[in-house]
Amino acid sequence: MSLKEIGQRIKSTSQILSTITTIQKQTVLNDLANAIINNNTSIKSANEKALVIAKSKGLSSAMIDRLQLTDDRIQSMAVSVKEVATLHDPVGEIAEEYTRPNGLQVQRRRIPLGVIGVIYESRPNVTIEAASLCFFAGNGLLLRGGSEAFHSNMELVRVMRTVLKTYNLEGVIDIVPSTDRANIDEMAKMNDVLDVIIPRGGEGLIRHIYSVATVPVIAHYKGNCHVYVDKTANINKAIAIVMNGKVQRPGVCNSLETLLIHKSISNKFLPRIIDKLVAAKVEIRGCDVTQSYSDIVVPATNDDYDTEFLELILSVKVIDSLDDAISHIQQFTSDHTEAIISQDQISIDTFIQSLDSSAIIVNASTRFNDGGELGLGAEIGISTTKLHSFGPMGLRELTTTKFVVTGNGQVRE
Numbered sequence: 001m002s003l004k005e006i007g008q009r010i011k012s013t014s015q016i017l018s019t020i021t022t023i024q025k026q027t028v029l030n031d032l033a034n035a036i037i038n039n040n041t042s043i044k045s046a047n048e049k050a051l052v053i054a055k056s057k058g059l060s061s062a063m064i065d066r067l068q069l070t071d072d073r074i075q076s077m078a079v080s081v082k083e084v085a086t087l088h089d090p091v092g093e094i095a096e097e098y099t100r101p102n103g104l105q106v107q108r109r110r111i112p113l114g115v116i117g118v119i120y121e122s123r124p125n126v127t128i129e130a131a132s133l134c135f136f137a138g139n140g141l142l143l144r145g146g147s148e149a150f151h152s153n154m155e156l157v158r159v160m161r162t163v164l165k166t167y168n169l170e171g172v173i174d175i176v177p178s179t180d181r182a183n184i185d186e187m188a189k190m191n192d193v194l195d196v197i198i199p200r201g202g203e204g205l206i207r208h209i210y211s212v213a214t215v216p217v218i219a220h221y222k223g224n225c226h227v228y229v230d231k232t233a234n235i236n237k238a239i240a241i242v243m244n245g246k247v248q249r250p251g252v253c254n255s256l257e258t259l260l261i262h263k264s265i266s267n268k269f270l271p272r273i274i275d276k277l278v279a280a281k282v283e284i285r286g287c288d289v290t291q292s293y294s295d296i297v298v299p300a301t302n303d304d305y306d307t308e309f310l311e312l313i314l315s316v317k318v319i320d321s322l323d324d325a326i327s328h329i330q331q332f333t334s335d336h337t338e339a340i341i342s343q344d345q346i347s348i349d350t351f352i353q354s355l356d357s358s359a360i361i362v363n364a365s366t367r368f369n370d371g372g373e374l375g376l377g378a379e380i381g382i383s384t385t386k387l388h389s390f391g392p393m394g395l396r397e398l399t400t401t402k403f404v405v406t407g408n409g410q411v412r413e
C-alpha cells in the first residue's frame with residue numbers, strides 16, 4: 001500500500017471518531033494502556049534492535065537515553081494513556097455562545113482538526129503520546145518516526161492497531177512503514193489527506209519540513225532555553241533551579257542551554273555554580289568573566305549561545321544589566337522557555353513584558369514548560385509558533401471550532 005493510500009484510509013476511517021462517545025474513547029484508551037503492559041517483552045525486544053542501530057551510528061549518550069524503553073518507561077507510557085482517558089474531552093464543547101440582535105443563536109463548537117501527520121525523531125514515547133492524544137481529540141493520525149527508533153515505533157503501532165481492530169477502528173492510526181527520507185517530503189505535500197503536520201525533532205528536520213511543506217505546519221522548534229540570575233536572586237534557589245534545568249534530563253527540549261548572570265552577583269554565584277556543574281560532569285562554555293573563575297571553562301562563541309545542546313553542555317555569560325539579558329535572549333531565543341531568578345518585582349515584570357516565548361518562568365526551572373506540569377495533562381509537544389497554538393499542546397490544542405448558527409426563518413436583507 002502506498003503512503004497516499006495509507007493516508008486516504010486514515011482520512012476515511014477517522015471520520016467516525018467525531019461520532020463516538022467520550023466513554024467509548026476512554027474504553028479504547030484503557031485497553032491500549034493494558035496492552036502496552038501486556039506486550040512489555042515484545043516492546044523491549046524491538047527497542048533492543050533500535051538501540052543497537054543507534055550505538056552503531058555513534059549517537060550521544062543523551063540521544064540513546066531518549067531512545068531507550070526501560071520497564072519503568074513502558075509502565076509510564078501505559079500510565080500516561082490512562083491519564084489521557086481521564087481528561088476532559090474537548091470535542092463538542094461549546095467554546096462561545098451568544099444571540100445576535102436579529103435572533104440568530106450563534107455557537108462555536110469544538111471539533112477535531114482532522115488528520116494529523118506527526119514527523120518526529122528519537123523518543124519512541126512520542127508514538128504513544130501522539131496516538132492517545134490525537135485519538136481522544138477525535139483526530140486521525142499518520143506517524144513518521146526517526147530511523148533510529150523504527151523498530152520500537154513499529155511494535156508500538158502494532159500493539160495500538162491490535163486494540164483498535166477490536167473496535168473496528170484499526171485504520172484511524174498508522175505509521176509510515178519505511179525509513180526512506182523521501183516519505184517525509186511526500187507527507188509534507190499530502191494536502192488532500194493531512195490537515196496539519198506537527199514536526200518534533202532537531203533544527204535540521206524542522207527547517208527541512210518548512211522548506212518543502214504545502215500542508216500547514218505547527219512547528220515544535222528547538223528549545224534554546226535561558227535562565228537569567230538577577231542581581232537580587234536568592235543564590236541557593238538559583239543554584240537548585242540551574243542544576244535541575246541542566247542536569248535532570250539534558251536531552252529534552254525544556255532543559256537549560258544558556259545561563260545569564262548579573263555581574264553584581266557573579267562573584268558570589270559563579271564559583272558555587274561552577275563547582276556544582278563540574279561535579280555533575282557538565283561542560284561549561286563561558287564568556288571571559290566566566291573563564292576567569294575556573295580553568296575548566298572553555299571559551300563560548302555566538303554559535304554556542306545559539307545552540308540547543310541536548311547534552312551536558314552549558315553556555316554561561318555574565319551580563320551588565322537586566323536590559324542586556326533581555327537583549328541577549330531576544331537575539332538567540334527559539335521562543336521556547338525563558339526563566340528569571342529574582343526577588344525584585346519590577347525586574348520580573350520587565351522580563352515578562354519584554355519577552356514573548358511560549359513560557360516565561362519566574363523563580364522556577366525551565367523544566368516546568370511541560371503539558372503535564374502545567375495542568376494540561378499529556379502533550380503532543382511544545383509549539384514555538386503562534387499559529388494555531390503556542391506552548392504545550394494538549395487535547396484542546398488538537399481541536400478547532402466551527403460555527404453552529406440556529407435561526408427561525410431569518411433572511412439577510
